[in-house]
Amino acid sequence: MNVPIKTPAEIEKMREAGRQAASVFEMLTPHVKAGITTGEIDRLCHDYIVNELGSTPAPLNYHGFPKATCTSINHVVCHGIPDDAKKLKKGDIMNLDITVKTADGYHGDSSVMFIIGESIKGERLSRVTRECLYKSMAAIKPGVHLSELARIIQRHAEDYGYSVVRDFCGHGIGAGFHEEPQFLHYDGYSPDADIELAAGMCFTIEPMINTGSYQTRVLRDGWTAVTRDRGLSAQWEHTLLVTETGVEVLTARSDEDLSFIEG
Structure with a gap:
């Protein structure tokens, strides 16, 4: 498996792409509330990425x-298509997945959960899903295998009675939107796919965690993936750089406490 190792110049371009992706969420967060449509959210993001950042929504x-x-709401696992047909309402949970392609041609990919009003079940699922992401991020360093990170995610999710989606995965990222390696969020690696991390690798971790079964299906639009049992699904995602001593979170937002990461 040919996993790209980023040069110092490429790493700087990835840092800028990650910074831009994070800034989209910082701009948007005050607007996400009951009454807004996913179509309106999409237009706000599109206009900001193009007009303020000078980049492209990948x-x-x-x-x-x-x-x-x-925009993936409630039982939508991923790839929900924004529209103006339905407004967000109290009790909804929504994942917003954003990828910025900079003028230099590099990608920053991240996703965030939003809880509309109050949802005890949704808030718990979102919290545990973010913990799955953070716990796996904290273990990243050269020499660690992808399967070790996957087991951390699966173990934590299952400790809470949740399941880990099998049908979608994280991925390498750089000048390509999707590069090697594929990152499974559960322990399902074949020996040839279970690579050892090295400094300079960039990839996303983006666990999709369900309250019920991990099984999904794709709707007739060819994109929207939903839970088969209509249970809730949550996802958090960051673009990450393996450093000589640990990990750098390229899409870190200003509202995050990432003090648990060393190096």
Whole structure:
């Protein structure tokens, strides 16, 4: 498996891409509340990425995807298509997935959960999913295998009675939106795919965690993936750089406490 190792110049371009992706969430967060449509959210993100950042929303027209962002509500696992048909309401949970492609051609990919009003079940699922991400991030350093990170995620999710989606994965990222390696969020690696991390690798971790079964299906639009049992699903994602001593979170937001990460 040919996993790209980023040069110092490429790492700087990835840092800028990650910073831009994080800034989209910082701009958008005050707008996400009951009454807004996912179509409005998508337009806010699109306009900010293009007009303020001078970049491109990478999902737009990617293999035919019709929008700038993915908005996945309640039992939608991923790749939900924004529209103006339905407004967010109290009790909804939503994952917003954003990928910025900079003018230099590098990608920053991140996703965040939003709880609309109050949802005890949704808030618990979102918290545990973010913990899955953070616990796996904290273990990243050269010499660690992908399967070790996957087991951390699966163990933590299952400790709370949740399941880990099998049908979608994290991925390498750089000048390509999706590069090697694929990152499974559960312990399902074949020996040839279970690579050892090295400094300079960039990839996303983006666990999708369900309250019920891990099984999913894709709707007729060819994109929207939902839980088969209509249980809630949550996802958090960061773009990450393996350093000589640990990990750098390229899409870190100003509201995050990442003090648990060393190096």
